[in-house]
Amino acid sequence: MSQPPQPPQPPQPPQQPNGAPQGFGAPQEPPAGGFGAPTPPPPNSPPPSAPPGTPAPAAPPAYGYPQAPGTPPPAGAPGYGYPQTPPQQPGYGYPAQPGGQPGYGYPTQQAAQPAPQYGAPGAPAPGGQPGGKKPNTQLTIIVAAVVAVALIVGGGIWYATGKDGGKSDAKTGDTGGAKGDAGGSTGGGGKEKVPANTAAHVLFQTPQPKVTDLTSVHGSWLTDKVYVKSGVKQIVGYDPAKGTQLWTLPLTGNVCESTPHVSADGKTAFAFESMEAGSKYASCTEVAGLDLNTGKLLWQTDIKGANGDRKTRFDEITLGAGTVAAGGLDGGAAWDLATGKELWKPTTTADQCKDVGYGGGDALVAVRKCGDIDHPTINVQPLDPKTGQPISTYKMLPGIDYAHIVSTKPLVLAADVGDTAGDGSGISDFFSVDDKTGKLLARIPAPGAKYSASCDSTSVEKCSMVTAGNGRLYVPTEQHDNAAAGSSSIGRTNEIVAFDLATGQPVPGRADAGDGYTLYPLRMDGNNVIAYKDAPYDKGSQVVTIDGGSLKSTLLLENPADRAVRDALTSFSAKYSEILYGQGRLYMGATLLSKPYSASDSDKKFLFMATGTG
Template sequence: MTQPPPPPPNEPPQGGFGAPQDPPPGGFGAPTPPPQYGYPPQNPQYGYPPQGQQPGYGYPGQQPPYGYPTQPQSPYPPPPPTNNGRKKLSTQAQIILAATVAVALIVVGGIYVANSGGDDTKDDAKNTTSGADGGKDGKDGKDGKQDAKDNGIGGGGKEKAPADVKSTMAFKLATPKVTDITNVSGSWLTDTTFVKTGVNEIVGYDPAKGTQLWSIPLPGQLCAATDHVKDNLTAIAFEAARRTGKTDYQPCTEIGAIDLAAGKLVWRKSVTGPNTGDAKLKFDEITIGAGTVALGGTDGGAALDLATGALRWKPQASAENCTDMGYGGGAGLVVARKCGTYEDPQVSIDNLNPETGAPLSSYKMPPGVAYASIISTKPLVVAADVGDTAGDGSGISDFFSIDEKTGALRAKIPADADTYAADCATTEVESCRDVVVGNDRLYLPTEEHDGSGDYGQTNEIVSFDLATGRTTSDRADAGDRYTITPLRMDGANLIAYKWPPYDKGGQIVSIDGSTFKQTVLMENPSDKAVREAETSFTKGYSEMRFAAGRLFIADAMLSKPSTLNLTSYLAVSFTTG
């Protein structure tokens, strides 16, 4: 898997990927009884090992358009493909290296559109388990691969192709001037508003015109945001005061809920720890699961009611030396918990009662797992780098499909780093990108490889059955010189974005969950100025929101303007309306 330049100091190391196969007989990590530690009043201290560091930030890349012609390389076989050797640099990576522009190592996992039903438990369960009975007995008909069309998967999506898929640029938001690295992660979309994090503020924009509708000032810089939304509410963590200099970083102690429809900060809270007296705990991760705001950080963790901000639990001392590394949200609330010593850790994945924190089930990760990333809570899917075997910085050697009700392992899915392109920030529990769960399947893009033309690269989206762990017959080709990335589910269909070559605009496509047939929903202009605006965002490190014929691409990290004088934007929008 192609990777950005190395992170700056204090960035925790990341892990990598492995090749699809059936789970070993009996598997490992059999379900374990729910632990008796870690919940009020015995709740342990949350966070990372004492030597853990809060992830540092890199500099956001500003780069020329992707897809410039390169010299032909060796042929790439069809999925499941493998290079069986050293990985090639993608066209994008070559451009970045040539331009010597560093990219920000910021991960904004998960794509959410508020007006599509969002994290409402009923809608999430419907969107992610449609056709879940397919593959129970492993009977797939062809080459051991489960066919979606044999199980009624597909349909139910809200996104339809317009009469004319050709889009126009609706607006561009100028990049705010900053003198230091500034976190602006967080983009949300409602029926009436596009909401974007700015510098020390959250701003709501007219989705058609880009004019400002409202602004919520923050006392300090935002330091964590979640893509999850419930009842038009989302949650953020931010610093308590303004920075006065480049090295004057303020602690990230404040928690707030944002009403995205009304443009209001509904409540603001902070939490003290068991050994900190009146000192506030610091956080670097935040999520929403089934109406609960859950936070993790090196100082500990806590949970609050999303609607009121009332404290649900906070860290307590643990005789087992257990810590909550972080949470996964959405339809449920799941914690990645580590017990034991730093030299000999034991990680478990616990499905929680979101109101009390009590464990509903627990799965013991295999030896050699020091961190785990939660991709989906219903169905429960986890990624980990077992024994640091991935070796490519992706944080993934294997995916684990777990029954969230019993804690039993359904399937283990090794994912070869030379074949599949997804990434998780190893020490951040909810940070995975370029991977989507739906239809009881795991959807992954392949790595870029040579296309059928004389130059340029391409890739595909393929899938795995979460019940059996086997590859399916699903395959969605990006097309020559395009690179396809899954964004989110739309009913039982998959919404994906195609990064364009140097002379075309990008595309949004809907992929039928049954036939995997692609329907183009949007095709962006190929005009040079528009094309350059679209491709000014760093591939893999930008936020994308699409709904009802509107696409928003936004930056997640700002830095001092580049000496290359490349044009950058906080966000751009396209529309077919």
């Protein structure tokens, strides 16, 4: 997402890019050479204004405290127990304050809404103060004086940070979770443990195989027993620690679509290409189930279109609650994961309604598009995974052409309402929905200039750098200058912030990436968040676990700062690569391969690589 305009800054020394350092005194690249364990040879086998009636997002709470909706207190008269609102802009990643410019990382405060009636849930007590108490004049003066001193010491910038002045708060230690916070949520419950030594080294890597054109290699999976990666017309299982090949599954075409979801017994699904008679090009028509631990192909199938003269082409595939579901232009189809039994096939109703895609995981949710292709009606429907019958329906707002499923449990959607995101991310707003009733719980604005989550523009489930769980949505902010109070750094950084899915309001606190780092959520781990940290040019990237309640970070893994290792890792972008973490190991995999520009460029391209602390 694009970076919003920043206030004028004093002259600063030139900033080193995150990639290769430049100029005298910068570290120089060592002589070319391999790193890590030897690679086994490859096998021979081949918002705009919402429509009338749409509830507007609630105003963000004052810093540090959740606040009931209503008219904020006048400047200079803070409520009892609340800090005085400073006139300056709040720090990045914090809620907006009344009367000032909103802080970076939170939605812009909407126009004041009518205050709820007294006695209604969430309504302020009489007098406009919590509990009905009137402001204590003496306390107000004391609080204002303390804030004034803080502003002077901080150089006139209101920026709340930890003790390290905005540096990374990732620490080694327990990941058991916080006891609670202002929002009532707690962290913990995760399976990933902090290793005794978080320093990682390269475990294994596989160079990119030779290709003559853009080649799809979608799909990588991880179980307790195997790391699995698709390659050119094959899928290979590797020992997750040693990298030795455990099995190879040859295919007649390349894997074109895959799902990241894996069943409890280590099974998943994918789609791959086939060449139909009379066609010059392969098409994504074959769907299959796979036992990841053994490499056994459970079943393979395809479906003829409505006219019966060609196979249905699928644009994406998922696995939800034991059902494999695939969507495309002809509609959606589904199969039982264990047996491959067909559960339903693509259909288009008389009113031009069809399933265009699905979200999976613990549940199965369909995105159903109806009517005119230029002005469609989009319904999101949690399904009975065995029959395809809708459990509930949520109708997306007019002006939305594509709906994206971020999570099915909890049900969280994303969309670019009225094409207002403006940055190609596919997201201007998130929507939290009750999956049992189809009722909208909260609409969360996510301006492209503030947040860096992304969804493939036309796909249903291909969203990255965002995750949901623990009653919250976790979103990274865009990179911005590290303007922490007292910091002399010229580096850039970002944060992960959270929103309450029941109310849509921002949750107090944030997870700071640290000077020069950029932080992206990967997945939930119990009530915690596993996140990847891109590093500045002279440090190694990291994996951290973020307590889902307190948003405190704990270091799990730190990669070497060696130039050759960093160059290899940065060849996998956080947005477009497959990044998996488990049991102290990090796996980075490519999704598309292209012909190298030169022999030297070929040496820098990898199909995947793994690092670990063990």
